[in-house]
Amino acid sequence: MELGEKLIDVGGQMYEDISQHSGDGGLYAELLQNRAFQLVEPGTEDSLLAWDTIGSANISVVADDVPVSSALPNSMELVVLNDAFGAVGFANEGYWGIKVDEAATYNVSFYYRFPEASDFGGDVKIGLQSSSGDLLASTTVEISGAQTEWAQITTELTPSASASDVNNLFTVTLDGAAAAGLTIHFAMFSLFPPTFKERANGMRIDIAQALVDMGPAFFRLPGGNNLVSFCLTGLGLYEYLLWCEDGGMEPIMGVFAGYALQQETVAEDDLEPYIQEAIDQIHFAVSDADTSDAAALRASLGHPEPFAIRYIEIGNEDWISDVASETRQRLLITPDETVFIATSDVSGPVLDPIPTSYDVHDYQDPAWFQEQVFYYDDFERNGTTYFEGEYSCKYDRAGESWLYPSVLSAVAEAAFMTGLERNSDIVFAAAYAPVLNHVNATDWTPNLIAFDAGNVYLSTSYYVQQLFAFNSGDEYLPSTLPTFNGTLFWSVARNDSAVIIKVANMDAEDANMTFELPFNGVAESGTVTYITGNEADMNTPENPDLITPQTTTVQSSSSFGYTALGMSFAVLVVGIDSQ
Structure with missing residues (x-):
């Protein structure tokens, strides 16, 4: 990546109901469970x-x-x-x-x-x-x-x-x-109850505020598995889009492509109604109410202006070619400025037409994230861009799923994210997944934010995402590269008034570093915001604030030393003269 490249929107959110009650009983503020007796067998307990x-x-x-x-x-x-x-x-x-x-x-x-x-x-x-x-x-x-x-x-x-x-x-x-x-x-x-920004049929205030406080640039909706399996929720497309507006997030909107994760595929001859439904969904969101019946419906609900949507994702984890390709071709009749994101494997099969963007998903262990910091470095620069749409350090060193994100999992993710920043010329966005989990209805762990009926619990990974989101900088700055498969990783960016250095140390021992800044007017001191702890430490409902970001100062100049604490992620912000 060259000097001056715009940085990735690394702090985004991928919503889905994989553990159930991320929507109903979670982000959606409705308080009554089973309020409409849907998808139940009458007469049964x-x-x-x-x-x-x-x-x-x-x-x-x-x-x-x-x-x-x-x-x-x-x-x-x-x-x-x-x-x-x-x-x-x-x-x-x-x-x-x-x-x-x-x-x-x-x-x-x-x-x-x-x-x-x-x-x-x-x-x-x-x-x-x-x-x-x-x-x-x-x-x-x-x-x-x-x-x-x-x-x-x-x-x-x-x-x-x-x-x-x-x-x-x-x-x-x-x-x-x-x-x-x-x-x-x-x-x-x-x-x-009262809702976020007093929106009718809206969002639970404390969960919505936690999501907004993370500083997300985008929100992927209606999520991954929500596209391919029925998720009972009071949230519809309109509510999702209003939520994006209220939260200041750009929507990345998914449409169903005829393929479900249970290896069920809609036959090509039967795709027509699904293709039309996807087209109507897009027109509902982005078209002029005077020229589209679907957009007129949106206007009748109280939003006459189109929503601002650039990205449409075709399906979810559609690791096949025929259905995804056929759907994508038909969707090209929608507005010209739309960017379509494919969900087939990057390595193949080859789709026709060739996608301009791919969605990549990675749920792995710490060693994988350590090894894959350079994953995108060797990708061909041929105009194709990538959305790291789902990732988390799901497993511990023994291969067991973390119950909640730990210090080690968060630092491993931070190391990987430094590689995403370095490749912002082709990786345009990234999102930890899943985002939400009701602690009384857990099917998948770990999750970024846990909650129950009364409280919200922020994880170590949440704080890493937040630190990246609020310290992205405007431009990437080339630097000496970390050691391949090492334990110390970093990325460097800048804005008009500061250099921003992110450092992830996956080793238990402290590591000494030296930074040389070729800028005028480097401040005599900078701030360091960091998380650290034992690798298995995690925030839980019983101990929700065990690991939280701490802030200190570092003496700085055009050349200064810094000690990266063992098992830590830190963001250093050092002032410089406006360039």
């Missing part, structure tokens, strides 16, 4: 996940004769016993708890109808209560037995006190004596 009865009543999920919508064929049937008394109804436990904050107002909605008309008229009490039964918030709404068609109820809950933990319930109850013998159907519940 599993269909009532997260729900339980209150008082003298029975609940079950039924295939409704008159569903609330064609997309939501199931509803909850409440049968109040003939001899009922006291409060009767049901409760939802949320996603392993519900955080209740007295400073927040919670928006509530649901649909109801009576399968058979009755003369009932009375109040439904909606509340938030602790697991011990303490009432934290409540309100009442009136319902009528004459309502045999679906009607929506909307209201608000304002807690009188904050809960001491997340072991709380959302409750809906009636007076048992007044409702004895009645059957009522309920559907499409919602309990929404």
Whole structure:
């Protein structure tokens, strides 16, 4: 890479629901689990996940004769016993708890109808209560037995006190004596706390803020596996794109290419509807509402202007040629400025037309990242660019998956990232993956950010990503190259007022370095922000702040020494005169 090349957008995010509840129960702020009874078998115990009865009543999920919508064929049937008394109804436990904050107002909605008309008229009490039964918030709404068609109820809950933990319930109850013998159907519940930037149907504030605080340049949506397997989530394409705007991130948008990771492929003769759906998706996002029906739909939702999207990714890990190639050719009828990213192997098969960009995925161990710091150095400079779209040091030295990112895994990733920066002329973006994981629903480890119903836990890898994102510089500066397969790695960049040096030391011992800066007006001291620790140290829910960035100073000049601590990643920022 030559002096003055623009640096890679190394601090981006790749979203997917690989561990489940990264969206529902995670980034998406909705608090009720199984709120619409989707993808469940009516009448089974599993269909009532997260729900339980209150008082003298029975609940079950039924295939409704008159569903609330064609997309939501199931509803909850409440049968109040003939001899009922006291409060009767049901409760939802949320996603392993519900955080209740007295400073927040919670928006509530649901649909109801009576399968058979009755003369009932009375109040439904909606509340938030602790697991011990303490009432934290409540309100009442009136319902009528004459309502045999679906009607929506909307209201608000304002807690009188904050809960001491997340072991709380959302409750809906009636007076048992007044409702004895009645059957009522309920559907499409919602309990929404305040959201990031007050966006309707938006994002959970603490998770969204953690993602934004990382300084991401882009957000890959709707993610990897979300394209090729059904992920139950309230987030749709429109919400993802609004989130990118709210977070100041450039979208990298994926479209389904007819291939799933279970080795299932849509036959070429059957691809037409999938190709058209992909084209419509792109037009929804980027086209003029006056010339495209799909874009007109976007405008009707409240966003008349097109979203700013340069990159469209075709499929996810589509390690085949025919489907991905056919889809890509058809997509070339979309706007000319669109850059398409292929998800087939870089090494082949050869696609026609030849992709301008490839997405590369690497989940490996520390030794691999150490060896592959120079991975892109020998790639041909022929106009093809690369998106390191998914990577993490997934395994420890023994080949076992880390439960959470460790100091060693984060430093290994940092070493690899110095190589990505050095090859910014062909590697245009990179993203750690996966980003989010609910600690009560873990299918894949490690993840960048862990969370539960009440807290967010930032990892060692998060801090490495953050340090790269906020210290990218404007230009890459050539330097003496690290030793191939060594343990000490670095990259050097600059902006108008400073030289930025990133150093990853994968050895347990300190390493002495000397930097010579050919610039005028080098400051007498600089800042060093770093993480370090024992290689197996990690931030966990039990000890969330074991490893956090520390800041110190370093004496600097046109030639100065620096000691890279053992098992550490550091960013040195040294002021220079504007050049």
